[in-house]
Amino acid sequence: MPSSRSNSVPPRVDGVGLSFKPSFHQAVSELNEPNLWFEVHTENYCAVGGPRRHMLSQLAERFPISLHGVGGSLGNKSHNLGYHLKLVKALVQEINPVLISEHVAWSVRNHEYFADLLPIRRTHEAMNILIDNIDCYQNAIGRPILVENPTHYVELSHDVAEPEFLLEVAKRSGCGLLIDITNLHLSDVNCGISATDFIEQIPPHVVGEIHVAGFDEDPALHGRLIDSHSQPIPDSVTNLLRNAYEAWGAKPTLIERDANLPVFSELLLEYKQLRAIREEYTHDIA
Template identity: 45%
Template sequence: MTPTAGLGFKPQHFSDAMASPAVGLWFEVHAENYMVDGGPRLAMLEELRRDRPLSLHGVGLSLGNAAEPDRDHLAALKRLVDRFEPALVSEHLAWSRFEGRSFPDLLPLPRTNEVLARLSANIGQVQDALGREILIENPTHYLPLSQHRWSETSFLRELARRSGCKLLIDVNNVAVGANNIGFDAASWLLDIPAKLVGEIHLAGHSHDAGGTLLIDSHDEPVSELVWSLYEDFIGRIGARPTLIERDGNVPSFDELLRERDRAQAVLDGGLRLAA
């Protein structure tokens, strides 16, 4: 995919999305919202992909499970990939299933050798089933876990080496985690090799009632802190496909497009730097 900026697609913005003249605009959707046999959602996606690149972002494969990826879920994802031929396919470094039950959250994992081996195997199985590379998104952190045996960035690097996947770096997740458990966000990003980054996410966050904990809520504009981290990151690694995520308090398409255009301006600078 050309390293331009895109938006998370919302059905209420379909007409605006189809009419937008923005050069390089692309759209990302949560794959699970389109695992249906027919209807208006799939029809809208068919229309979109005629003019714009698509990305599928999964939230339900539960790659950190002790078990292999759910066969039915993986088969449904493959049908979507085969039908819409997205430019990018991504998932989360998390788990959300246990003994046949699904949980409405992306739950954290201890960075141990056992978990690393299981994740690598599960990602490999998904890539084999889809016949393509996928991207893995770094998680958000709210509490420290005592079982870690790897730093997060070294864990991500080793996961990519073993599985052959690339990384989706969510800069907001880095900023939120840095605040909540106490690490340096800029240093974290410096420790990610450029060659492993296939996509970037930018989103907004909110505070808890006490004002100290940051929450990866996706219901606010991208913060100035995240914009600053993103600009430095692109300045180092060069332009990468970048998505503006907004899942709550969704504003008008024009307002989202202004955030998208700001990301595109950063990418344009990264492209000039690379040239």
């Protein structure tokens, strides 16, 4: 379906980024890392002013910013995106982010909001709903977005395999993909969905960004892994990330950390370690 998107070209980003938290503000203000970029959750800033919004504006003057939405609920149609997208558009115009992303998930039903990004059943009807919502989002902000693959905790009945589903969504909507490597690993462990097969089936040109993070094991669920973003990146995820770099090249890569926050200096060490790994794969595939 056609889209009336802006002809403006967003700035480009490369290298490794970090999740920004207000508690990091003082340390970041003293930082000199020219290739670093930061991600913030869109909804934490699009509906507020005052010190929080001013803090983001200051950050955007020094570093590229990625906006990562968690409230779009693009996987279902029981809500109205209109007001939300007005707020997002205003933030995009102010910050001029290098990347804008959302999730292949749903979190709203009959005006009730859930504190989770719930995976959708990959049916053809669900695909059409997702594409319509992505198109609405992109038309509202005047730019293409990336959409992120979900974590799977239980097996659902699907009509379309996940790589095929995501590629068709990208083709028909004009969006790109944000591939969360940790989500792939957790889905592999939790549901037996092969992470390496997934990577092999996704062509490099459609991948705009990669996420990596640590996770927790839920002892009550017999070893099921939880996408908590609360730990350093484990070797299991780093090894899978290397596979992704081999397949796609050194795409922009974000370290997610949303809980159990360390001091910023510890996170910066993890950033430098991942940057060194990424630099091994800086040959250009796509």
